[in-house]
Amino acid sequence: MITEVGSLTNSRNTISPYGQNAALTIRDSREREKKEMSDLNDRLANYIEKVRFLEAQNRKLAADLDMLGSKWGKDTFNIKQMYEAELHEAGKVVGETDIQREKVEDEIRKFFNELAAMRKKHEEAISGRNDDRNEIDSLLRTLGHLEGDIGALKRRIQNLEEGVSSIKKENRALIDELQRARTDLDQETLHRIDYQNQVQTIAEEIEFIKRVHDQEIKELQMLAARDTTPENREYFKNELASAIRDIRTEYDQITDVHRNDMESWYRLKVQEIQTQSARQYMEKGYAKEEVKRLRSQLADLRGKLADLESRNSLLEKQTQELNFQLEDDQRSYEAALNDREAQIRKTREECHALMVELQMLLDTKQTLDAEIAIYRKMLEGEENRAGLRQLVEQVVRSHGISQQNDIETMRIVKGETASRSAFQRSAKGNVSIQVI
Structure with a gap:
């Protein structure tokens, strides 16, 4: 192709203008086709490399599944005991949280009553102030x-x-x-x-x-x-x-x-x-x-x-x-009003923190209830292996999502220490997955 272009270049003087335009068009189209072929070759190489990587990853996942499948029957009882203990602790925490919530609600009602009394005193003070102003105006x-x-x-x-x-x-x-x-x-x-x-x-x-x-x-x-x-x-x-x-x-x-x-x-x-x-x-x-x-x-x-x-x-x-x-x-x-507003604001923040913590505990309880129900079904053998795999994957995903939400919420409410403890809690337990 280079030889042809060179010959075309050497014989420009003997070719008509229409021939020159056709030659240029052919050269441009060939260069464009060459570039497209190069791009397609690069894309094909990338696809082949991705396929090889995915095959290697599939082999690794298959090995992991084989390893988890070999351990599944051993850790089920341990997981059941662990989740029952955690469920029992969660029940205690929920009970304590209910008691604390009742106390907090009582305190909130008391604070609201005090706020109403303070508002009444505020209105009385404003009325007295207006009366004093009227008296001052009359005196003036x-x-x-x-x-x-x-x-x-x-x-x-x-x-x-x-x-x-x-x-x-x-x-x-x-x-x-x-x-x-x-x-x-x-x-x-x-x-x-x-x-x-x-x-x-x-x-x-x-x-x-x-x-x-x-x-x-x-x-x-x-x-x-x-x-x-x-x-x-x-x-x-x-x-x-x-x-x-x-x-x-x-x-x-x-x-x-x-x-x-x-x-x-x-x-x-x-x-x-x-x-x-x-x-x-x-x-x-x-x-x-x-x-x-x-x-x-x-x-x-x-x-x-x-x-x-x-x-x-x-x-x-x-x-x-x-x-x-x-x-x-x-x-x-x-x-007094600023102090009362500061107390009310502090109480609201504490109440909000307690409500967030309570909601976290309730979410954790629901998650644990769902996991316990799933593991009971797994232990009772009511599901086949394909369904068991789907349930395990769903449990793993929901447990990971709930633990991630717990981490984010605890970071907002109690800081990095609470988030680290939630992360450590999410790492508890062993999940075995058996490939069919």
């Missing part, structure tokens, strides 16, 4: 109302203090006005004394003028007495009497006018001073009464403010104590 609302009342009382006290200060200012103004009125009264008293002095001076002047006039009259009378003529005496006497009357009349008029003016002015001033003094006295009395009333009201408000502040501090202290108590109760409740 009361505290807010009291603070509002305190603020209103403080504003009212401030207004009253402002009123007291304004009344004090008015009182000082009234005192100043009273002082000015007293000063005016003193001035008017001085003016009255001055006027009285002036009146006395005028009266003395009038008296002096009167004496002067009397002296002049006497002199005129003496002059008139010297006159011897009766007509002259009468004339001068009449003139003198007329002048004296005129002077007296004028003097009386002037005196009356001055007296009336002084009396009216004095009465007017005295009345004004008395009226102003009475008004100032009444206003001062009113101011004193108002100041006294405001002072008593201010004292009452200060007493109420002190009571409200003490009550406010007491309520704040009670609120703080309730908050502390609530936090302590919450912490203790959470700690």
